[in-house]
Amino acid sequence: MNILKSKQGQAMPDKTQFFKSEAFEKIDYTEIRWMGNASMMINSRGTNIMIDPLLEGFDMPLLIEMPILPKDIPSLDALLITHIDNDHYSRPTCKDVLEVCQSYHAPQYVAKVMKEEGIPGIGHDINDSFLVNDVKVTL
Known part of the structure; x- marks a missing residue:
């Protein structure tokens, strides 16, 4: 495995894999995309959920470009925030x-x-479950 490092020796991710509105279309499977940092996007048969999306407005430079900007997101069924730190709850x-x-x-x-x-x-609360369309989420 090749690990990329900055000039200061900090581990860095590979090049950003950008995506557009097609990533939000109905599909016949579940796809999970890493969006950088702690951010994930799940498209489960057309139900679109983002977890801790940090796509703009962070208070320090990030090591990658964001794969999509908020203005380019056509729809989201749910956005999940795990905790209040600003690298998870991007206001x-x-x-x-x-x-x-x-x-x-x-x-x-x-x-x-x-x-x-x-x-x-x-x-x-911890152990709560809820539905986002037909996707069951359990904390």
């Missing part, structure tokens, strides 16, 4: 997909903060 990304995102899910405290900031977060 700019969450706000910029408000028009295309059907639901926001997070731990109770994060959902409370989201609501205070104008993002309609739904709070969950």
Whole structure:
């Protein structure tokens, strides 16, 4: 395995694999895309979920280009936030997909903060389960 490193010796990911609106179309399988940092996108038979998307507005330089920008996301069934650190709860990304995102899910405290900031977060406890279309999510 070839590990890329910066001039300072910091491990770096390979080149960004960009994607466009086609990644959100209905498919006959489940596809998981790493979007950099802690961010993931899941397309499960056309149900689209992003987890901790950090696509813009971070407070320090990132080592990769983002694979898609919020303005290019056609629709999201759900956006899941794992915790409140700004490399997981990207306020700019969450706000910029408000028009295309059907639901926001997070731990109770994060959902409370989201609501205070104008993002309609739904709070969950450990071991809670909920559905996003036909996809069951368990915390």
